[in-house]
Amino acid sequence: MSEETYIAPFQLPDEKWREQLNDLEYHVLREQGTERAFTGEYTDTETAGTYSCRGCGAELFTSGEKFHSHCGWPSFFAPLAEDRVRYLQDNSIPGRPRVEVRCANCDGHLGHVFEGEGYDTPTDLRYCINSVSIKLHER
Template sequence: MTMKPSDRSYSVNRTDEEWREHLSADEFAVLRRAGTERPFTGEYTDSKTVGVYACRACGAELFASETKFDSHCGWPSFFSPLAGDSVEFLEDRSLPGRPRVEVRCATCGSHLGHVFEGEGYDTPTDQRYCINSISLTLRPADG
């Protein structure tokens, strides 16, 4: 994972006011203010629907359902993004004494969740992308 600066320019840029018009208050709190939805409350936590998960803010495709797995953490978990450049990684030191790696949409910079690695996940990448359901929109493969 390559960490990128948080002040980069994105292909989808909006002001906070424009984001507030485009997103619900809860979506804005997570996507634009790096909030977190409560565990086991998101609409995609237990979803088995085949399709592609896109950024709820800008529509960029982020994760394939084939990489989703049940990690029992309370949020949708994926072992890999759809494409290597679809997400970006930022150092997150918001929890004292517990540095994490934040995952953002590379198209609009919206907060998606965090990625954890080396914790013994039985996945091809040994990674868990712990993503907020409210940050995603599922596009089912069947239409």
């Protein structure tokens, strides 16, 4: 499905997003921004639990798939389930195509996924996710 035709199941008008999210959360989730490296609250977290979308609450990742990539953002080798996220080609940086990861429920920007970086994980994928896009629910 193309970007133009995707309709997220969970939608809010822009003014409601602005009421619900702080400035940085809004910038990242709704404007495809990025938090600064090594500043997010979950970068080095090892607490067991489930990570949900900070915008809509959909469960996206678990601590079982989280790993230390030392890249400055929380990293996961897989989402909770493939239907929880969606992928878009991101050509915003000339000469450096990337794959954007969004919440499938509210279409909030989460981060990017990278392949073939050589991490010792079952998928050889690194979901590089902004801490402000997610919320940890401890077990």
